[in-house]
Amino acid sequence: MSTLLANLNEQQLAAVTLPPQHALILAGAGSGKTRVLTTRIAWLISTGQASPQGILAVTFTNKAAKEMLTRLTAMLPINTRGMWIGTFHGLCNRMLRAHHRDAALPQTFQILDSQDQLAAIKRLLKTLGVDDEKYPPRNLQHFVNHCKEQGLRAGQVEVWDDYNRRMVELYAAYDDQCQREGVVDFAELLLRSYELLQRNQLLREHYQHRFRHILIDEFQDTNVLQYKWIGLLAGGPERGSAAVFAVGDDDQSIYAFRGANVGNMAAFEREYRVQNLIKLEQNYRSHGHILGCANALIANNAKRLGKNLWTESGEGEPVRVYEAMTDGQESQWLVEEIRSLVAEGHLRNDVAVLYRSNAQSRVIEHALFSAGMPYRVYGGLRFFERAEIKHALAYLRLLENPDDDGAFLRVVNFPARGIGARTLEQLQDAARARGISLFAAVGGLSGAAATKLAAFTGLVARLRDETRRMPLTDLVEHLIERSGLVAHFETEKEGQERIENLRELVNAAAAFLAEEGISQDVPAREGVAVADAPMAGAGDAQPVAPIDPADGIEVLAPGVSAVRLTPLAAFLGHASLEAGENQAGEGADAVQLMTVHSAKGLEFDAVFITGLEEGLFPHENSATEPEGLEEERRLMYVAITRARQRLYLSFSQTRMLHGQTRYNLRSRFFDELPEGSLKWLTPRVGGTARGFGAPREAWSPRWESGAQHASGGARRGEWREFGHSGRDTGDNGRLSQAEQRAALRFDRGVPWRVGQNVAHARFGEGVIVGIEGSGEDARVQINFGRQGIKWLALSVARLEPVG
DNA sequence: TCACCAACTGTGTCA
DNA sequence: CAGTTGGTGA
Numbered sequence: 001m002s003t004l005l006a007n008l009n010e011q012q013l014a015a016v017t018l019p020p021q022h023a024l025i026l027a028g029a030g031s032g033k034t035r036v037l038t039t040r041i042a043w044l045i046s047t048g049q050a051s052p053q054g055i056l057a058v059t060f061t062n063k064a065a066k067e068m069l070t071r072l073t074a075m076l077p078i079n080t081r082g083m084w085i086g087t088f089h090g091l092c093n094r095m096l097r098a099h100h101r102d103a104a105l106p107q108t109f110q111i112l113d114s115q116d117q118l119a120a121i122k123r124l125l126k127t128l129g130v131d132d133e134k135y136p137p138r139n140l141q142h143f144v145n146h147c148k149e150q151g152l153r154a155g156q157v158e159v160w161d162d163y164n165r166r167m168v169e170l171y172a173a174y175d176d177q178c179q180r181e182g183v184v185d186f187a188e189l190l191l192r193s194y195e196l197l198q199r200n201q202l203l204r205e206h207y208q209h210r211f212r213h214i215l216i217d218e219f220q221d222t223n224v225l226q227y228k229w230i231g232l233l234a235g236g237p238e239r240g241s242a243a244v245f246a247v248g249d250d251d252q253s254i255y256a257f258r259g260a261n262v263g264n265m266a267a268f269e270r271e272y273r274v275q276n277l278i279k280l281e282q283n284y285r286s287h288g289h290i291l292g293c294a295n296a297l298i299a300n301n302a303k304r305l306g307k308n309l310w311t312e313s314g315e316g317e318p319v320r321v322y323e324a325m326t327d328g329q330e331s332q333w334l335v336e337e338i339r340s341l342v343a344e345g346h347l348r349n350d351v352a353v354l355y356r357s358n359a360q361s362r363v364i365e366h367a368l369f370s371a372g373m374p375y376r377v378y379g380g381l382r383f384f385e386r387a388e389i390k391h392a393l394a395y396l397r398l399l400e401n402p403d404d405d406g407a408f409l410r411v412v413n414f415p416a417r418g419i420g421a422r423t424l425e426q427l428q429d430a431a432r433a434r435g436i437s438l439f440a441a442v443g444g445l446s447g448a449a450a451t452k453l454a455a456f457t458g459l460v461a462r463l464r465d466e467t468r469r470m471p472l473t474d475l476v477e478h479l480i481e482r483s484g485l486v487a488h489f490e491t492e493k494e495g496q497e498r499i500e501n502l503r504e505l506v507n508a509a510a511a512f513l514a515e516e517g518i519s520q521d522v523p524a525r526e527g528v529a530v531a532d533a534p535m536a537g538a539g540d541a542q543p544v545a546p547i548d549p550a551d552g553i554e555v556l557a558p559g560v561s562a563v564r565l566t567p568l569a570a571f572l573g574h575a576s577l578e579a580g581e582n583q584a585g586e587g588a589d590a591v592q593l594m595t596v597h598s599a600k601g602l603e604f605d606a607v608f609i610t611g612l613e614e615g616l617f618p619h620e621n622s623a624t625e626p627e628g629l630e631e632e633r634r635l636m637y638v639a640i641t642r643a644r645q646r647l648y649l650s651f652s653q654t655r656m657l658h659g660q661t662r663y664n665l666r667s668r669f670f671d672e673l674p675e676g677s678l679k680w681l682t683p684r685v686g687g688t689a690r691g692f693g694a695p696r697e698a699w700s701p702r703w704e705s706g707a708q709h710a711s712g713g714a715r716r717g718e719w720r721e722f723g724h725s726g727r728d729t730g731d732n733g734r735l736s737q738a739e740q741r742a743a744l745r746f747d748r749g750v751p752w753r754v755g756q757n758v759a760h761a762r763f764g765e766g767v768i769v770g771i772e773g774s775g776e777d778a779r780v781q782i783n784f785g786r787q788g789i790k791w792l793a794l795s796v797a798r799l800e801p802v803g
Numbered sequence: 804t805c806a807c808c809a810a811c812t813g814t815g816t817c818a
Numbered sequence: 819c820a821g822t823t824g825g826t827g828a
């Protein structure tokens with residue numbers, strides 16, 4: 001016990017040892033949040049206040065769940081199998097598998113990732129003959145997910161105009177389609193689980209009785225539905241059979257785009273009448289200057305619960321800032337800096353390069369690759385999201401459930417079997433007319449097309465037969481060969497890598513079995529107990545069995561039960577819930593590349609935040625969203641607080657984006673950092689850069705308005721000018737195409753050039769990104785940062801050169 | 804039916 | 819730039 005609680009600070013200790021009552025822990029970045037959570041669980045168990053089965057701990061990412069389990073097993077020598085620790089989606093999946101009957105799902109239901117979901121929606125719109133210009137699939141996808149995240153079925157959504165009414169109808173039709181095909185999307189996992197608990201009193205009471213302690217990580221990221229789900233499990237705010245221990249940081253709420261509702265923190269405090277509110281404000285991670293930047297930045301947000309991080313470690317090194325000419329140069333500089341960090345003795349693993357969006361990784365990867373520097377990219381296209389893997393998984397899904405039309409359509413003609421769009425249209429008509437799946441409808445067709453289709457269903461049937469008693473790895477191996485996938489990619493020029501990925505799928509299956517503790521020899525399609533089932537609860541709980549024995553629940557030992565699920569079904573669930581990393585080489589010492597979002601929860605000795613430019617970070621799309629800027633600022637706050645010792649901030653004057661050169665202003669976030677904590681690695685000619693030293697009152701902090709914001713004001717030094725007289729630009733001395741074009745236009749008599757900084761009386765400062773026409777008709781396109789990109793006629797607009 | 808190419812479009816973060 | 823759609827010819 002004493003070792004368990006040793007080295008906790010006062011607030012941490014208070015949080016860990018709280019009585020079994022509702023509690024809200026406001027945990028700042030680097031304040032030991034995960035430690036508090038895991039120690040709390042260990043403390044509850046080791047003091048006998050809770051049994052492992054009585055604990056429900058929810059996180060958002062698989063990574064966080066794994067981390068918690070690892071730390072817990074290090075603290076307590078207990079079997080964690082009976083504990084419900086996992087992501088919201090993972091736990092809901094577990095619950096729905098166990099009670100699939102009550103949830104009206106086939107036990108083999110498959111999970112759609114967002115790709116699959118979009119494909120399903122496109123298919124639906126086509127079937128219904130809906131104009132997908134008027135109802136873009138992506139919009140419908142967002143609409144559906146948004147509704148589900150609010151806990152609303154189609155029948156519960158408020159209808160206010162014809163368009164919206166149609167969307168609701170399509171939502172209902174989409175749900176019908178999913179139900180017919182036995183598939184559920186991510187949001188559905190939660191909603192289905194919620195409705196199950198709400199509808200089934202016996203089941204609800206069982207879980208309420210079982211879970212005495214509910215612990216939630218990253219509470220600020222919960223959405224309305226998750227909040228309600230927790231409420232059901234906890235027996236509601238009033239009676240409260242369980243103590244809810246919520247840990248969160250409103251300043252790190254960065255998932256509003258997927259429905260997260262920071263308001264849940266305040267709501268929780270109010271509705272649950274939380275008496276125990278503890279703030280963890282001592283930061284153990286970052287040096288002073290870094291923390292100072294984070295605090296100063298986040299202070300610009302209006303809606304905060306209020307919290308200020310402090311540290312006992314000294315000021316440390318200042319935050320380094322680098323301004324590049326081009327994104328390529330930014331990456332070059334990055335490589336050099338990382339080289340010297342490594343030379344100083346840092347592990348590459350302890351160096352992270354962060355960016356706002358995945359698209360930015362490309363240039364950086366290119367530079368690292370050319371320099372022979374090992375790196376590892378997180379996110380982007382992940383292993384289980386690759387096309388060839390999805391094809392293989394579709395075959396696996398058809399073995400489990402032939403009625404899965406999405407899987408059917410994905411592979412019916414892949415590899416090509418001469419089954420074209422016309423044939424499939426006929427089949428879909430037939431299936432719809434009879435209300436059956438595509439697979440089932442094949443038998444009712446006749447003609448040449450039917451023969452080809454029958455060949456495919458025959459193949460699937462044969463594969464089913466052949467693999468009946470095969471272990472999972474053999475099955476996967478057999479399937480990628482006999483489906484014709486490997487042979488198909490062998491004929492492709494670029495197919496080798498895809499074949500390697502398919503082979504890697506066999507390894508992934510083996511690794512999955514090992515991780516789940518399933519024997520490699522168990523037949524993949526026969527039942528094996530894989531997941532803890534909610535039958536007999538904690539030791540003191542009376543065994544409630546609101547479960548139909550036909551559900552396949554098995555009691556392993558007193559108090560421990562499991563769902564009988566085939567290894568194949570479990571593997572498919574794993575593949576959709578855990579997209580997997582996209583690169584092998586876990587152990588290698590490599591620089592870590594990732595988006596700021598995926599960096600949340602991690603920390604590194606040195607962190608580079610790149611592409612700090614208006615439009616990129618803060619992202620331009622966030623401008624149209626309510627409170628979009630505040631979320632971007634929190635994102636920046638998360639990025640800064642990842643760094644332990646060294647932080648680098650960089651931006652570039654020009655950047656290739658969507659295939660064309662863009663001229664960006666540097667991010668407004670620089671204006672919000674204390675100048676004394678920054679060290680500029682590139683010269684700032686003119687003494688004051690934008691914002692610093694300028695009267696703060698002069699600019700509006702509002703995202704929406706702020707017309708008089710003194711934007712763009714870096715007095716650009718002479719050396720940064722480009723586009724005239726062929727002078728060395730500092731960028732290999734070569735003029736880019738855009739610069740050449742600009743120079744040409746300059747020769748035609750328009751006294752401005754692309755890339756030049758200008759000031760406009762109303763819009764403030766901006767940078768010229770395009771020029772058209774000449775003489776009276778000449779007009780220039782200017783990026784005014786948050787004012788947007790505008791075309792101005794030179795005969796009308798009065799522009800002042802800047803710099 | 805399918806391979807191939809041209810034109811077009813959209814481009815943010817996650818489970 | 820990349821992925822997707824649309825058209826064409828075999």
